[in-house]
Amino acid sequence: MNFGHEHPEHPETTDERSRTEETPGTGFQDPEAEPLASEKAAGADLSGVSPGTAGLRDGTAGEPVPRLREEGVEEPAEEGTGEPAEELAEEATEETAGGPAGAQGRPFAFGDLVVFVDSKQRRRLQRLRPGRVFQAPPGGAIRHDDVAGLPEGAVVHTTTGQPILCLRPTLEEYILAMPRRTQVIYPKDLGQILVRSNLGPGGRALEAGVGSGATSLALLRLLGPTGTLISYERRPEFAALARDNVRRFLGEDPPNWRIELRDVYEGIDERGLDAVVLDVPEPYRCVDAAAAAVRPGGVLLAWLPTTNQVQELVVALRRHPAWDLVDTTELLLRPWHVSQESVRPEHRMVAHTGFLITARRVTGPAARTGPGSRD
Numbered sequence: 502m503n504f505g506h507e508h509p510e511h512p513e514t515t516d517e518r519s520r521t522e523e524t525p526g527t528g529f530q531d532p533e534a535e536p537l538a539s540e541k542a543a544g545a546d547l548s549g550v551s552p553g554t555a556g557l558r559d560g561t562a563g564e565p566v567p568r569l570r571e572e573g574v575e576e577p578a579e580e581g582t583g584e585p586a587e588e589l590a591e592e593a594t595e596e597t598a599g600g601p602a603g604a605q606g607r608p609f610a611f612g613d614l615v616v617f618v619d620s621k622q623r624r625r626l627q628r629l630r631p632g633r634v635f636q637a638p639p640g641g642a643i644r645h646d647d648v649a650g651l652p653e654g655a656v657v658h659t660t661t662g663q664p665i666l667c668l669r670p671t672l673e674e675y676i677l678a679m680p681r682r683t684q685v686i687y688p689k690d691l692g693q694i695l696v697r698s699n700l701g702p703g704g705r706a707l708e709a710g711v712g713s714g715a716t717s718l719a720l721l722r723l724l725g726p727t728g729t730l731i732s733y734e735r736r737p738e739f740a741a742l743a744r745d746n747v748r749r750f751l752g753e754d755p756p757n758w759r760i761e762l763r764d765v766y767e768g769i770d771e772r773g774l775d776a777v778v779l780d781v782p783e784p785y786r787c788v789d790a791a792a793a794a795v796r797p798g799g800v801l802l803a804w805l806p807t808t809n810q811v812q813e814l815v816v817a818l819r820r821h822p823a824w825d826l827v828d829t830t831e832l833l834l835r836p837w838h839v840s841q842e843s844v845r846p847e848h849r850m851v852a853h854t855g856f857l858i859t860a861r862r863v864t865g866p867a868a869r870t871g872p873g874s875r876d
């Protein structure tokens with residue numbers, strides 16, 4: 502299956518993304534009982550696995566990052582090992598009024614997403630349904646009927662007496678658990694994207710591509726109901742998956758979000774945008790179109806997994822009179838082990854996810870400040 506344009510000089514650029522996205526087994530997790538990728542059981546051999554980094558697939562090599570699991574802990578339904586797509590479609594079309602958008606602060610109701618957390622911090626995501634039973638990893642079961650009506654944060658006991666904490670999923674937890682068929686931008690980098698894009702409530706942004714919808718979810722939250730997000734995606738199956746993922750989390754199709762099935766390399770129609778956020782293999786091909794689409798002072802932001810992609814984009818931005826303050830960063834997230842006995846960094850961490858490149862739209866000619874800016 503062809504994922505993207507083959508780059509004439511760096512075929513591996515596209516290929517690496519393709520391998521990541523089309524690794525056999527990437528895809529659907531069991532929406533009925535999704536162990537969160539951030540699942541962290543207590544125990545020494547789980548050091549280094551932390552929310553936001555566990556279970557990442559390396560964006561450059563497409564290889565799974567080694568994951569440490571406590572012995573005897575059930576292997577989670579990693580991508581592709583869960584239920585088939587039809588199961589998801591069913592989830593997405595069911596009554597979704599209980600999505601987190603309007604749910605915060607009120608007791609659990611049928612239709613809500615619930616994270617069940619056991620005493621080893623293993624987490625499972627389920628949608629609350631009448632008559633349904635949650636089989637807890639430590640043993641025993643919990644009837645969904647017994648959870649409906651409880652306040653968030655309540656502890657219920659399984660039929661074998663195990664305490665289980667009930668919470669609504671955070672955005673981070675949901676992104677790590679949601680079905681995905683493409684590589685997603687993980688919460689570690691999403692946080693930076695939200696700040697570096699300089700977007701806020703009421704803003705207007707364009708995103709390409711949509712993939713599984715992780716970035717869309719984060720941007721929608723940032724822009725709020727008065728903002729607008731336009732998302733270009735050239736593959737209908739990914740657009741559909743992203744729409745399902747967003748609907749399952751928010752409980753509705755956000756009226757301020759529009760997905761267009763199209764190739765961002767062929768142009769951007771919007772004008773006066775506050776930011777363009779790119780997660781496509783060859784963003785350097787969008788530099789000109791983005792300059793026409795973004796308002797003066799606005800931001801172009803790209804997430805890229807490899808250095809050759811970064812260099813290509815940065816050179817293109819520096820050569821363009823409408824872009825300045827080109828900036829490249831990489832974010833390292835180091836989880837810590839904190840216990841009564843010891844406080845130290847975890848032994849393992851995810852070494853690499855991707856790079857963030859930003860540039861500011863100027864009315865030109867660009868001042869060209871900064872290292873290497875006159876290349």
Ligand SMILES: C[S@@+](CC[C@H](N)C(=O)[O-])C[C@H]1O[C@@H](n2cnc3c(N)ncnc32)[C@H](O)[C@@H]1O
Pocket residue numbers: 504505506683684685686687709710711712713714715716717733734735736739763764765766780781782
């Ligand atoms: C890695 S995924 C994006 C993941 C997304 N940011 C997320 O966090 O879930 C890349 C997506 O870009 C799409 N894509 C690649 N080239 C594109 C193009 N020229 N125009 C529009 N979409 C494109 C792919 O089909 C794929 O869905």
